[in-house]
Amino acid sequence: MGQQSSRWGNLPDVQIPLVDYLVLGDEPHLQANECANCGARFFGRRNACAHCGHREFNPVRVSDTGTLRTFSIVYRAAPTIPTPYVSAIVVTDDGTSVRSNLINIEPDPSKISLGMKVKLDTYVVGTDDDGQEAVAFGYAPV
Amino acid sequence: MAQDVWVLGTHMTAFGRYPDQDAVDLATNAALGALDDGGVAISDMDILACGTLFQANAGMGQQVQKQIGQTGIPVYNVSNACATGATALRTVIMAIRAGEADLGLAIGVEQMGKMGLLAGGARKEKNVYEPSGRYGAVMPIDGILGTDTMPGVFAQAGMEYANDNDGVGFEQFAKVAQKNHAHSTLNPLAQYQKEFSLEEIMGSPMQSYPNTLLMCCPTGDGAAACVLVGEERFATLSREQQSRAVKISASVLTTDPYVESGAMQPDVNTLTRNAAQAAYEQSGVAPGDLSLVELHDCFATAELIHYDNLGLCEPGGAGDFIDRGAPWRDGETPVNVSGGLISKGHPIGATGVANVYEVATHLRGEAGDRQIEGANVGLAHVIGLGSSCGVHILEKSGIS
Numbered sequence: 001m002g003q004q005s006s007r008w009g010n011l012p013d014v015q016i017p018l019v020d021y022l023v024l025g026d027e028p029h030l031q032a033n034e035c036a037n038c039g040a041r042f043f044g045r046r047n048a049c050a051h052c053g054h055r056e057f058n059p060v061r062v063s064d065t066g067t068l069r070t071f072s073i074v075y076r077a078a079p080t081i082p083t084p085y086v087s088a089i090v091v092t093d094d095g096t097s098v099r100s101n102l103i104n105i106e107p108d109p110s111k112i113s114l115g116m117k118v119k120l121d122t123y124v125v126g127t128d129d130d131g132q133e134a135v136a137f138g139y140a141p142v
Numbered sequence: 143m144a145q146d147v148w149v150l151g152t153h154m155t156a157f158g159r160y161p162d163q164d165a166v167d168l169a170t171n172a173a174l175g176a177l178d179d180g181g182v183a184i185s186d187m188d189i190l191a192c193g194t195l196f197q198a199n200a201g202m203g204q205q206v207q208k209q210i211g212q213t214g215i216p217v218y219n220v221s222n223a224c225a226t227g228a229t230a231l232r233t234v235i236m237a238i239r240a241g242e243a244d245l246g247l248a249i250g251v252e253q254m255g256k257m258g259l260l261a262g263g264a265r266k267e268k269n270v271y272e273p274s275g276r277y278g279a280v281m282p283i284d285g286i287l288g289t290d291t292m293p294g295v296f297a298q299a300g301m302e303y304a305n306d307n308d309g310v311g312f313e314q315f316a317k318v319a320q321k322n323h324a325h326s327t328l329n330p331l332a333q334y335q336k337e338f339s340l341e342e343i344m345g346s347p348m349q350s351y352p353n354t355l356l357m358c359c360p361t362g363d364g365a366a367a368c369v370l371v372g373e374e375r376f377a378t379l380s381r382e383q384q385s386r387a388v389k390i391s392a393s394v395l396t397t398d399p400y401v402e403s404g405a406m407q408p409d410v411n412t413l414t415r416n417a418a419q420a421a422y423e424q425s426g427v428a429p430g431d432l433s434l435v436e437l438h439d440c441f442a443t444a445e446l447i448h449y450d451n452l453g454l455c456e457p458g459g460a461g462d463f464i465d466r467g468a469p470w471r472d473g474e475t476p477v478n479v480s481g482g483l484i485s486k487g488h489p490i491g492a493t494g495v496a497n498v499y500e501v502a503t504h505l506r507g508e509a510g511d512r513q514i515e516g517a518n519v520g521l522a523h524v525i526g527l528g529s530s531c532g533v534h535i536l537e538k539s540g541i542s
Contacts, residue, residue, distance in 0.1 A: 016271050018286060020278025042405060044277040051400040070305055070407065072297035073351035074289050078262050087289035087350075089298060089407045097403035099288035109312070109351055114305040125286055129269045136286050 018136040028122045033057035041096050064120040066092035073107045090139050103138035117142040144239035146373040148387040151180020154366035154499045157333040157487030169251035170209045172365035180369040181383050184211035188243035191218040193230035193250040194491035223526025227494025234370050235393045244375040251365035252489035262291035293358050294350035299410050300443025309461035312352040316343045317464045318442040319357040326481025328512035333362050333487030357442035359483035366495035384541045388502040391425035392535040408527050414451040417533040425535040429453040433517035436497040438525045439482040476514050497522035505538040
């Protein structure tokens with residue numbers, strides 16, 4: 001097992017984020033690439049801005065809290081994926097759309113209301129053969 | 143001003159399952175049917191465009207030529223998600239408008255069999271997690287960070303509309319499927335021709351809330367084709383050919399412009415609104431003029447939001463539109479009288495041509511039991527995620 005690089009210090013490499021825009025550490029949060037010209041935000045590697053074509057981006061921390069914009073309760077998925085799960089689009093308090101699951105909530109339409117307040121949380125989603133844990137994020141009711 | 147383009151001949155195979163035929167057979171049957179219907183031969187064609195999604199690298203257009211005539215004309219094999227068929231059609235329309243062709247053949251075909259759920263990848267447990275791809279993901283994210291599945295993505299599009307507008311919920315979405323299943327009983331070309339009660343639809347197995355099984359289109363096989371002609375050649379055709387021809391008053395293809403949430407949840411609205419607006423402007427037709435509409439009801443949630451996107455209802459009024467029965471075949475604006483994708487079927491590459499076949503058949507007064515009486519103008523709409531939207535407006539010939 002290797003040593004974790006600079007991102008969160010010289011710790012044993014025991015946890016890895018599911019995606020690189022999830023920043024782990026004491027305060028797990030999402031990090032977007034924000035267009036230096038128009039302010040449009042994107043997750044993941046970008047070549048240029050889909051809104052204005054500008055080529056420079058700045059990393060920004062995305063707000064941990066937001067509201068539920070839309071959801072679906074997914075019962076049918078590929079065989080290895082546990083169902084049902086609640087797929088959601090959350091709009092954070094700073095206006096960034098995020099796709100994730102709702103967590104810590106019953107998959108029941110009567111328990112889920114559009115516009116409800118939610119907050120980012122993380123959990124271990126799997127462990128590899130080296131004992132390294134993958135950490136995912138989801139949004140839980142506030 | 144580029145010349146007008148007309149549908150001279152059109153044909154579709156019944157949609158369903160064809161274990162004993164391949165996609166070349168299906169495409170060939172549609173192509174020969176369209177040529178015969180238009181009273182022309184493959185030797186008259188100046189261009190051929192062939193759309194298929196799952197066999198996009200098969201040279202399908204050339205394979206069809208091997209069956210119906212290798213005349214050496216240019217072939218364009220196109221693939222554009224669920225807008226594949228509309229893109230094939232539009233490729234021929236553009237060639238005619240550009241003056242490079244007088245007559246052309248557009249084919250859409252797909253053989254899917256029982257493919258089941260589209261998109262949404264199986265999760266393979268990796269032995270050692272290593273970030274890969276544009277998001278540095280250590281495993282497929284479907285089912286962890288939301289859904290990639292089509293029933294789920296379109297469910298979210300519908301629920302977003304429900305978030306923004308009153309009077310829209312599970313029951314309104316289910317009513318869409320009730321209508322389309324009922325309509326399909328009059329269409330012998332539909333994959334399923336069975337009526338269901340609202341209770342049966344709402345009680346069928348949930349796929350992605352609020353879309354139950356009976357609110358989702360099936361996978362299947364089928365093909366459709368159109369022979370298109372420019373107005374100069376049209377003027378030389380027989381009176382019978384001219385009277386059965388259908389004028390293409392608008393042909394539009396759009397992609398999804400940037401919206402803030404678009405990278406997270408595909409925006410199926412803006413590009414449809416843009417395409418509809420451009421098509422209404424090109425044709426001078428208003429939504430209230432439409433005798434019938436075939437729109438892209440891949441899921442019941444999708445049809446409902448397109449009532450609004452295509453301007454068929456008041457802004458925000460799609461729930462009331464279905465509640466008052468407006469899109470039923472005897473309502474204000476009949477929508478998907480073919481049974482729609484939900485019941486007629488959705489062999490992906492064929493769909494964008496089959497919709498035009500359906501509208502053209504009504505405008506000719508040849509739709510049999512499902513004929514919308516007095517139909518003189520209709521609209522065909524498809525959308526493919528990624529995204530692309532095709533809208534065609536067709537008008538009755540007016541020559542008798």
